[in-house]
Amino acid sequence: MRKVSQIINGKRQIIKKPELLAPAGNLEKLKVAIMYGADAVFVGGKEFSLRSQASNFSLEDIQEGVAFAKEYGAHIHVTCNIILHQDNLKGIQEYLKQLDEIGVTAIIVADPYIMFLAKSMNLNLEVHVSTQLSTLNSQAISFYQDMGMDRVVLGREVTYDDLKAIMNQVDVDIEYFIHGAMCIHYSGRCMLSNYLSRRDANRGGCSQSCRWYYDLYQDRELVNQEDDMPFSMSSKDMSLVHHIGELIELGVDSFKIEGRMKSVHYIATVVSAYRKLIDSYCEDPDAFKQNDYYEKELQKAANRAFCHGFFYDHPTQDEQLFNLRDEHPTQEFVMRIMDYDEKTHLAQIEQRNYFKVGDQIEVFSPHHENLVFKVEKLLNEDKERIEVANHPMELLYVEIPEKVLPNDMGRKVKQS
Ligand code: SF4
Known part of the structure; x- marks a missing residue:
């Protein structure tokens, strides 16, 4: 059981504040995320990273990002979460060594070979198990812990009840998504984009085919008529803005915001809202009153409508956008x-x-x-x-x- 709070001078105080982890697609976004309150930023390197479209960082960029983060006491995590094909094996060892020398805090990994390699090289780099591996239960987490992994990034499909059980049973850092886009399919398991546009979603090339507009047929008859709204399978975005206190009380180690493709304004807005919310809760958890201020702040950036993702249970049709994209920044x-x-x-x-x-x-x-x-x-x-x-x-x-x-x-x- 993790000790999250204790009584200090007669008042309960949070002693285990979660890390606020933000995405960045380029150096400008990295710096803005840190200036607006992120404790850590995750970026994609040009090599061995999934999001091929997300303006990935050169080693020089990563080096500059690490130096900037240090000034603020923040950390840089680098995604190395490619699913390796045989022709991707060359150069990994050297790349990990360079990241370590630069002072990167952690690599985010999906392939077991990179996990093994990073640990066997005795580097200072922490190794975080990527959400691509869809880790959803305490036994799987213990497996990775036994392999020496430093953190497990849970799949978005973990409910609050499952998270609570997990936090009571494991003793390794846990990272949990609190805000960002959701896949309509199981995260990291979707082939729709590969099939419809030949862009490999599991190697960073997703063309968001689920959000395209479709004609619906039943028994070869068109179901959606010309004047109907077009049909799409887009999910609403997840926001746990109203559950941050519950997640802090569970002792979750890191709160992850998704969106390396998002704009600098989006990152500033979202990071700033969660920074203020986390700080406000931790300052006096028993006096903290839930209100809609933070949600209104988040709505000032370009989000789709919000839902709770899998927080309560499997999403229902209320969590989907079956027609328009519905992005209405205020x-x-x-x-x-x-x-x-x-x-x-x-x-x-x-x-x-x-x-x-x-x-x-x-x-x-x-x-x-x-x-x-x-x-x-x-x-x-x-x-x-x-x-x-x-x-x-x-x-x-x-x-x-x-x-x-x-x-x-x-x-x-x-x-x-
Ligand atoms: S097509 Fe949609 S569900 Fe599939 S990976 Fe892309 S965003 Fe996710």
């Missing part, structure tokens, strides 16, 4: 703050999406509360007045009445 990312002049109240910004004079912007930050202002003064790089910002990545100036900080982000408040 706000749109429009700027990243580069600098702020407290005398003139002018912020230098990097434009990310269209906005104009008169729009309401909400600035959010890892360092201060959200603040909302109306765009009254917008200047181009030569400090000449303009009315619209419509060139992505352009450097502009916006008057913001209150102090903001570099790397804060601004999102346009959608008028309902």
